[in-house]
Amino acid sequence: MPSMRQSPYFSRQQALGAEFVDRIGFSAPYHYGSIREEHLATRSGVGIFDVYYQVMIAIIGQDAVRFLDRLCVNDILSMKPGDIRYSSICNAAGGMIDDLTVFCFSERDYRLAPTPARVTAVLAWLHQQRETDDVSIVNLGYRDAYLSIQGPKSHEVVSSLTDTDVDGEALGYFRFTSGVFAGVPDTIISRTGYSGERGYEIFYPSEYACHIWDSVLEAGAKFDIRPCGLGALATLRMEKRYPLYGLDINETTTPIEAGLGWTLRKSKGDFIGKPVLQEQKENGTERLLVLLAAEDTKPSFAIGDSIVSEGRKIGAVTSAATGHLVGRSLAMGYVETPFATDQRELEIVSIDATRTGVRVWLKPIYDPQGSKARQ
Structure with missing residues (x-):
């Protein structure tokens, strides 16, 4: 079996105790000790994510x-x-x-x-x-390296490293600009991300990768910046009901x-x-993708679990994760359209026949109006 490729940040992440998983052939951090802590740090402060494989x-x-x-x-x-x-x-x-x-x-x-x-x-x-x-x-391949800096305090970190105006009025949500960032010219600074919080994605030539990583962590130290892995990215996106290609969407959806x-x-x-x-x-359509939430974090849902109403299967789970901030086990899946009504009570039946009551959420369970990312 061929060995996995390494992003330019690999040695830094290894030194921080990252647990790695395969992400399309790259060794990607899954977590640095606690997915829950990384999730909550991004929601309350600022997290940094390696997205080099983009x-x-x-x-x-x-x-x-x-x-x-x-x-x-x-x-x-x-x-x-x-x-x-x-x-x-x-x-x-x-x-x-x-x-x-x-x-x-x-x-x-x-x-x-x-x-x-x-x-x-x-x-x-x-x-x-x-x-x-x-x-x-x-x-363009891996000519550039990327970092995603997400969370309510991401603006403080990013603005401290550039003279480019990255305030909300100058750089609105889903806008980008370029400028000098941590001394690196022609860096693209983008108001995007996959966390549902205010955030920035930074694109720059790969030869500056370690310099940018070190600069961001140093600038973010006063804001308790937290390196985060794919595990937290998965739980953050689930609270926001963001679909993931390959699980929730594909060429048949x-x-x-x-x-x-x-x-x-x-x-x-x-x-x-x-x-x-x-x-x-x-x-309309015969089926719709919905977010499903249990009352607490005890249930463990899995891809393929049945979604059931009054004993009849009406759909299946396409992805699942823990909503660490909202305190609930979450899942996404397609259900027959008549059952896709907000707050409708359904059940998820696991492979071992465990039945768990869930509610349908047609909007994100966290920040349903999307105001956090637009701040």
Whole structure:
């Protein structure tokens, strides 16, 4: 079996006592001792996450905006330099090739940040759909290193390392800018993240990786910054009802079924999958992805557990985690649409026949209005 690759931060993480797991061939920290403590530190203060395995794809050329607007369900034509947009790209049946973020540098220069495990599939789809469009599609690979700095105190840490204005009014949610960061020029500073808190993602040449890591931890020491792993990222996203590609969404699920209908714009022109998605948005679907919450953290749910109503199976769990701040065991799964009503009482039945009462949450159980990330 081939050995796993290491991110530039590996030695630093090893020294901090990280437990590593395989993340698409990379040794990635799962936790540094306590997932719960890392989760709570991000919710109350600031956490730092290694996202080196994220890859960017450049879409460059005079037809770049037209090309992407035809592929993405969200509106790309209205994007301005510095805008970031969350979208899905779908096949003709409305199935999700991936959910990703689109960065606009100019009308001829865009970057895509796909799900790391879907880079090959996304690249293949982009090349297949290029047709006669005048665009270059470039996998930027691991040219850059990334860090995600998340939490209510992330602004204090980031602003202490740059003269670039990263306040909320200057750098709003889902916007990015560039500037000198910890002495490194042309660093991209992005108001994005997967935690549901105010946060920033920092992109810079890989040769500066250890310098940036050390600088962020030093600047964050006064704010009790906490290195965090994939375990905390999983529990944080579950409290926010953020779906994860490969578990909650795939090529057989549509954005409408996954609760991502808000990414479709009514006035948008043609795009791949539009007829199916429009029909589903207008007339509904047979199933919907919901968040399910127990009353406490004692139950342990697993992928594939049955979701049951009055003794009949109506769906299955697609992912599960502990909501450390809300104090509940959480799961996501698709249920038959009539049962996808807020606060409806259902059961999850595990493989050993343990039955646990749960409630349906159509919005995130933590910060349902999304105000934390927008602060």
